[in-house]
Amino acid sequence: MKGFVFNIQRFSINDGPGIRTTVFVKGCNLRCRWCHNPESISPKQEIQYFPEKCVMCGKCMEVCPTGAHFINHFGEKVFDRSKCNCCGLCVQNCLYDALIQVGSYMEADEVIETVKKDIEYYRNSGGGVTFSGGEPMLQKEFVKEVFDRTKALGIHNALDTAANVPWGDLEYVLPSVDLVLLDLKAMDSAVHQQATGVPNERILENAVKLSQKEVDIIVRIPVVPGINDTEGNMNKTAEFIKDFKRLARVELLPYHDMGVDKYSSLGKSANEAVFETPSREKMEKLAACFSKHNIAVCVE
Ligand code: SF4
Ligand code: SF4
Missing domain, CATH: 3.20.20.70 (Aldolase class I)
Known part of the structure; x- marks a missing residue:
């Protein structure tokens, strides 16, 4: 069970x-x-994102299959939750604990x-x-x-x-x-x-x-x-x-x-x-x- x-x-x-x-x-x-x-x-599973820990290494952008992580035209790192299916790949690849999977x-x-x-x-x-x-x-x-x-x-x-x-x-x-x-x-x-x-x-x-x-x-x-x-x-x-x-x-x-x-x-x-x-x-x-x-x- x-x-x-x-x-x-x-x-x-x-x-x-x-x-x-x-x-x-x-x-x-x-x-x-x-x-x-x-x-x-x-x-349901959720992803927590702590922007203050993000060093803009770009790993999450490389691995995300849905393009939920990107840099916008102001040069800011964005996490668009509406595109996220909670696969967890970005969490596994973020070395800075800026992303955490909950549940x-x-x-x-x-x-x-x-x-x-x-x-x-x-x-x-x-x-x-x-x-x-x-x-x-x-x-x-x-x-x-x-x-x-x-x-x-x-x-x-x-x-x-x-x-x-x-x-x-x-x-x-x-x-x-x-x-x-x-x-x-x-x-x-x-x-x-x-x-x-x-x-x-x-x-x-x-x-x-x-x-x-x-x-x-x-x-x-x-x-x-x-x-x-x-x-x-x-x-x-x-x-x-x-x-x-x-x-x-x-x-x-x-x-x-x-x-x-x-x-x-x-x-x-x-x-x-x-x-x-x-x-x-x-x-x-x-x-x-x-x-x-x-x-x-x-x-x-
Ligand atoms: S992998 Fe983590 S530290 Fe790197 S850009 Fe993504 S959220 Fe930021
Ligand atoms: S959990 Fe998966 S789909 Fe969601 S942002 Fe991370 S890599 Fe992309």
């Missing part, structure tokens, strides 16, 4: 407890305006071999493997195969999901999942729709069903100014999750602009993705909405 993966990050400490290996799959069914992993959104099909075996390399670190730190994305649940067979096999090896499995999928899909992978990192964006469905492209009813229904299963849950909330950074939204979220039986904690993740530069490398505009970073004081205030319901909360 192959999955479509855009990164495997070893020694990750932000995607669940302990030291982890995070497998990032490519393809997402949300369009969060603040997304800091724009390379995770499309379910590759990987066998479950290959992923498991990488995950196994750090098994001692997981044991010593309480870590394991995390599937993130993109939306891992859009590749449920691949996720299940990897998780079934890592569980058999005694590795802790965490699934990072926005839960915007049919309940049956979540039920299918859950037997091998130890922890769900449940991403909740906004409690008001109209706000959710406007900010992510989809309403939240199915997500919230799935969240309630997950809370009734024997699986640990960490609720993760990106805090984005002007979208969901109100005490009203956090109070509603706290009310909604306070009776989840295996809720470990809430993690509030302040918006940061570290992904903004990636947009232009993919030929996309970052305008919609630029927000202010919330202050520490603001984050503490929002965290208090959970503390007052006796919900453990941390600010990343």
